[in-house]
Amino acid sequence: MLVLHDYFRSSAGYRVRIALNLKGVAYVRQEVPLLENAQRGPAHLLRNPQGLVPALEAEGHVFTQSLAILDWLDARYPDPRLIPAEPIARADALARAMVIGMDVHPINNLRVMRYLEQQLEAAADARSAWTAHWMAEGFSALEALARNLRHDGPFLGGAAPDISDCFLVPQLFNARRFAVPLDAYPLLLRAEAAALALPPVAAAHPDRVAPGA
Template sequence: MKLYTFFRSGTSHRLRIALNLKGLSYDQVAVDLRREEHLAQAFKAIHPQQFVPVLDTEDRLMIQSPAIIEWLEERHRDPPLLPSDAAERAQVRALAAIVGCDIHPVNNRRILEALRHRFAADEAAINDWCGTWIGAGFDAIEALLASDRRRGDFCFGNHPTLADVYLVPQVESARRFKVDMARWPRVQAVDAACGQLDAFRQAAPAAQPDAG
């Protein structure tokens, strides 16, 4: 498989984690967002929204990280990223959705570029904007983790799930935007536990060929 990716993209990061957890090999094609390579017509032919990531399975081009990760879960079931119980699956999906639906969409590059160029936001304002929504989401995740008496080292149980796949890239993003993580000890503990696993370490932005 071929993965069109950018080292610092949170959605690319989460997909790299999922692929690694599934033990799947893939070649990376770097799309440098800093040089606006995603806006070129050649990339638009690959993804009409001009976003990363894109997964080329040889059979088809797959877009949107939630859809791709769902496909991975259906196609490559072992190890599972979702529990077998329906209520527990909903719990894990809810944790992932706090990141995927509520934090990331208002902090992605497209939004931040609009704030910079259309509303003259400086980097302090950008960090404050991002910190506001990251903080609101992490407050909720921290509370949910605290209320789960059965929780192990990860967001749910003793093995990484979809929730961890989403959370870790958002923690990376929080640090990049200078968010003080001190008030979320459980979130930090989950991030640390994930950081012990090769699947997460190898997916980290700094470990990518296009990092720099």
């Protein structure tokens, strides 16, 4: 049995839940309460020395970093594929995912926001402006990439979601939490709506897995 250590509102954990659900892979969730700093506790640091979530225990190994986890899942459970096999399509899908996974999410996550508040003494409105700026920059680029896609499907991946959809859905969830305007990104919203209409994706939503839900 796979064990996923994550936090219900973690974007990176949400991505992995979507992928696991789309592939129909059974797993058990273990909540790591980030607001209580459980990710910095000794037990979790043994799983992931970075003190981050998610961490996936599977087949005697602990996998960390959501992109690496999704890549392993695609190799181990290839149906349905989330990372295309064809080289150009693969590179394009990974590039879309990395707009969020490398350039947007890391500078808006909890540890960065805490540093801005506690070390740099940035006020709440300044932190909100920081979040909105970097999300808007990433979403604008991703919307432009979506306009260049050569398919008619509703997802960023075409007729079916791919790895970039797995990254997109959690980031739009975060954007709404921080009241980031989204009207300028109709193609991203279309992809999100198509993904959330799928029961496996809907089941991964933070509201569905939150403690006490």
